[in-house]
Amino acid sequence: MKYPVYQPALTGKEKEYVNECLDSTWISSKGKFIQAFESEFARFTDTKYAASVCNGTVALHLSMLALGIGEGDEVIVPTLTYIASVNAIAYVGATPVFVDSLKDTWQMDPEDVKRKITPKTKAVMAVHLYGHPCEMDTLSAICKTNRLFLIEDCAEAIGSSYKGKKVGGFGDIATFSFFGNKTITTGEGGMVICANETLLDRVVHLKGQGLAKHRQYWHDIIGYNYRMTNICAAIGLAQLEQVETFIKRKKEVAQLYKSLLSNTAYTFHNAHADVLHTYWMCSILVPDSSQRENLRTHLEQNGIETRPLFYPVHTMPMYGKTYTAFPVAEDLGWRGLNLPSYPGLTDKDVTFICETIKSFKP
Numbered sequence: 001m002k003y004p005v006y007q008p009a010l011t012g013k014e015k016e017y018v019n020e021c022l023d024s025t026w027i028s029s030k031g032k033f034i035q036a037f038e039s040e041f042a043r044f045t046d047t048k049y050a051a052s053v054c055n056g057t058v059a060l061h062l063s064m065l066a067l068g069i070g071e072g073d074e075v076i077v078p079t080l081t082y083i084a085s086v087n088a089i090a091y092v093g094a095t096p097v098f099v100d101s102l103k104d105t106w107q108m109d110p111e112d113v114k115r116k117i118t119p120k121t122k123a124v125m126a127v128h129l130y131g132h133p134c135e136m137d138t139l140s141a142i143c144k145t146n147r148l149f150l151i152e153d154c155a156e157a158i159g160s161s162y163k164g165k166k167v168g169g170f171g172d173i174a175t176f177s178f179f180g181n182k183t184i185t186t187g188e189g190g191m192v193i194c195a196n197e198t199l200l201d202r203v204v205h206l207k208g209q210g211l212a213k214h215r216q217y218w219h220d221i222i223g224y225n226y227r228m229t230n231i232c233a234a235i236g237l238a239q240l241e242q243v244e245t246f247i248k249r250k251k252e253v254a255q256l257y258k259s260l261l262s263n264t265a266y267t268f269h270n271a272h273a274d275v276l277h278t279y280w281m282c283s284i285l286v287p288d289s290s291q292r293e294n295l296r297t298h299l300e301q302n303g304i305e306t307r308p309l310f311y312p313v314h315t316m317p318m319y320g321k322t323y324t325a326f327p328v329a330e331d332l333g334w335r336g337l338n339l340p341s342y343p344g345l346t347d348k349d350v351t352f353i354c355e356t357i358k359s360f361k362p
Helices: 013-026 030-045 056-066 083-091 110-116 136-145 197-207 229-240 245-260 291-299 327-335 347-358
Strands: 050-051 075-076 093-097 119-128 149-153 173-177 190-194 282-285 336-339
Touching: 013 229, 030 050, 030 190, 030 229, 050 056, 050 197, 050 229, 056 083, 056 149, 056 173, 056 190, 056 197, 056 291, 075 083, 083 093, 083 119, 093 110, 110 136, 119 136, 136 149, 149 190, 190 197, 229 245, 245 282, 245 347, 291 327, 291 336, 327 336
Parallel strands: 075 093, 075 119, 119 149, 149 173
Antiparallel strands: 050 190, 173 190, 282 336
């Protein structure tokens, strides 16, 4: 494809830092770049502690384990999300309880969260979908009133903020992903952040095979090998040095899409008031779900890759054993489309993509 949905911008010191790892032979889960990346990421997200891991999914898994969530517990989660958010709940034996989305922001509906709380509810997972923050004031208040943990899945929202405060800083614990299509990448990688030292210690203990802190090769719990490599951290540090540039360009790309598609039948995923939307993906809604696949084919024939919005998880076989309707999430899921959204897109590229969309005849 001439215009992929996403491609990373490896334009900084990635090669320099990786070559330093190779020259030093520190290529595995020890080395100076791991600590440097964690420290700089904590600084960037305005939090106290950060622990690097090998991908965003295990970051979610570790968060569940660190909070003590398990059998018999329920975790409220939006149905309109990537599957990893929900799978991590299932990994620890807890039950995902789905909620619907808001029409304007596409984020989880706080009123539906209130309706779904039961005596078994242990936590709420706020997923900042496609880079737009959730309604954090309301969700924080709900969790505080009901004495629930608040987990933030920030995989798609590095640098996003709600009322001036960066995502990841509202919950008890938060996670990020650095997969190749994320705003910054380490190839595969993730991060867990929190403001509580005890939680950090639990995450570090679990991710490193349950190794005891002060006794070599003594393991006092069943742990996991979820550590990040020094090479991945080196790439991540180089990417983090450019993150503001990436976000600035992604916002420019989004605004151009919005402007060029403003007088069409397509609805652009706009930023709500009081938030910084970092547009991990620039997304639109087609007027009718029956048009989406034909539009995708039309764009593909012109060298433009797209992908559908996430399918609501409650519609998938392993999570849809009983029927419950989530009308907003379903409508968004069937009509939504992700467009090329990477920082390297030029204004000319975006203009061509929009003109191709406009030339589609349903």
